[in-house]
Amino acid sequence: MSDYAVTDPATGEVVREYPTATDAEIEVALAAAAAASRDWSRTTIVAQRAALVRRVAELHLERQGELAATIVREMGKPLQDARGEVAFSAAIHAYYADNAEALLADEPIALLHGEGDALIRKSSYGVLLGIMPWNFPYYQVARFAGPNLCIGNPVLLKHAPQCPESAAALQRIFDDAGFPAGAYVNVYASNDQAAAIIADHRVAGVSLTGSQRAGAAVAEVAGRHLKKVVLELGGSDPFILLSTDDLDAVVEQAVAARMDNTGQSCNAAKRFIVVDDLYDAFVEKFTAAVLAYAEGIAPLSSVAAAERLQEQVDRAVAQGASLASSGARRGAFFPTGVLTGVTADNDAYREELFGPVATVFRAASEQEAVAIANDTPFGLGSYVFTSDAEQAARVADAIDAGMVFVNGVLLDGAELPFGGVKRSGFGRELGRYGIDEFVNKKLIRTVS
Template identity: 70%
Template sequence: MSLYAVVDPATGETVQEYPTATDQQIEEALASASKAFKEWSKTTTVADRAALIRKVGQLHAERAEELAKIIEREMGKPFDDAKGEVEFSAAIYEYYADNAEKFLADEPIDLLDGEGSAVIKRTPVGVLLGIMPWNYPYYQVARFAGPNLTLGNTIVLKHAPQCPESAAAMQKIFDDAGYPKGAYVNVYATNEQIADAIADPRVQGVSLTGSERAGAAVAEIAGRNLKKVVLELGGSDPFIVLSTDNLDETVEAAFSGRFENTGQACNAAKRFIVAADIYDDFLAKFTERVLGAAGSLAPLSSVAAAERLEQQVQKAVDSGAKLVSAGERKGAHFPPGVLTGVTPESPSYKEELFGPVATVYKVADEDEAVELANDTPFGLGSYVFTADQEQALRVADKIEAGMVFVNVVGADGVELPFGGVKRSGFGRELGRFGIDEFVNKKLIRVG
């Protein structure tokens, strides 16, 4: 079977295969992107490029149903959720169209000594390589391509091998929006071809969303070749519950935070850390809610993903954890479940569980909750639920993560920066910060 193929996880059927790129095709992609940067980027204004990216957003909105059906086939996302992802992606493109001129405006610097002036001009750096995952096929591309194409960088995009149809659909959108050849180029590349592309002197930066292993491999090659990288990797986000005025609402928020996209989100709540005085009630209600989702969840992205999660859960149980589950794995369908009694000695204590399984811990107080929340190699997102607003802000300040959400889930926005610390990566996407990563902040000092 080809490396790039649409395999419906609900049925296991191979829907369509796509040919893997030849070395010559990769060379043509890099040459085309380099040519477009030297010509298109240099002859267009920010306003010109904002108009193009606005058209990309409009085409996403117009083709939302078609695009949603594609990723329903590719990675099993329910149609309504898939359509919501397309619409959110359209909003990202529109946001950069609306704000690019403001974000990229010249920034004067007040001189401390001497006459004349100084200004920072934000300009593009060149060809960028994007390496994208399968869990949000459109959204991940939007938050990378939206700001960078508007800035004037050009993009070579490698999507996940199981997302070739959505990759092709996006290439058509950028073409139909009016981008010149080479401004955005999709490639069905191998890992070896991508390693060579990172080292290619025409490529000035790399953005990857994916696993720790992939991030480390990309960063190693980029570092040897003095290329900047933005990495958004895994997460094992804590969901701290210290007090609540409405336990049912908190439990529903916990469920939503864990089970969005069938638990296949880097910034999903994964470790539920609950104060002892409400632990028993929370666990009972939360477990009931989780088990009640049996039969309504979509499959995981692939049988391999479900098998990997099954192995992780079994290791936790073998190490003494207790699993309450709604059933057994059937192909890519994984039953929702709750793990308790996971100790620091368990392999799963430091791992990310990518699917519909939640781990719940009991803690004595705020200090123990913070200590447990930070006892992870990851640092992407986090959640703090408490009726005490002063406590909420105090705990939020202590959490070692790139993002903290207080008494709310599902509150991501196009204007809010997304990214993490520790082994969750570095750099930011979305918002004003997302357009400032791959930019030359050029100083012009006039005497």
């Protein structure tokens, strides 16, 4: 069986296999990207490249139904979520198309001494490799490809082996939008081939969204060859509840924050930290809502993913946690559940549970809630719910994370930077900070 295959997680059926690239095909892709970097990126202006990215956005919307159905087959995403992902991907491409000229404009520097002037001119960085995950096959690509193609950085794209059909669909979109050969190239590469691509002198940098292990492996190769890296490696985001005038509304948001993409989202809320006076009522209402969510739930991305989560949950219970569950696992279909009583010596305390299982902690005070929130190797996103504006600002400042959302969930936007700290990686995507990651910020100093 090929590494690249569409396996319907709902049935286990192998729908179609795609051949892994040969070394000769990888060389063709590298040569084409290098030629595009040398020619296309230097003979076009930002507005011309942005116009092509704008057409990519339009094609996403024109093909929304087809694209959504593809990732339902590949990784079990609920259809409504799949359509939403396509629409958000279109919005990201449109954002960069609309704003690239302003984001990449010259930046004057006020001189402290001397005559003349100085400025920073932003130009292309070079060929980039993007290594993307399975959980958001279009959105992750949009975050990476949209800004970099506006800059003029050709993109080699290695998608997850279980998403070859959506990878092919995206290649058609970029081709149909009018990008020249080599500007966007999908490669069905093996891990060894990806390492060779990173090491190749024609490649300037790499962006990866994935596991800590994958991030460490990519960073090691990139560091050895002096290549710039952006890493987004997941998280175990805290959801801190300190006060509320409407507990039912908070519970509704908590469920939405945990169950987005069937719980398979890097920045989903995973650890719910609740102050004493709200804890019992929250656990009762939240558990009931989570268990009810099981009706009609989609499968996880694969049987292997469900088995990994089952092992984590079983181990958490064996180490003293209590589990409220909606039932038993059936293949890739995983029962929703809530873990309580997870102590600091339980493995689950610092693990990321990638699926529809939440962990709830009791905190005696604001200070203890923050301490629990920060007691994790991750630092991607976080959520703070309180009716006290001063407390919200204070806690947001105290949380060790790349993102803090106050009194709201699912608030990501094309203009909002996305990324984390600690073992959640480094660098940013989206917004002005995303387009700045792979840019040559060239100083031009002129004396009159």
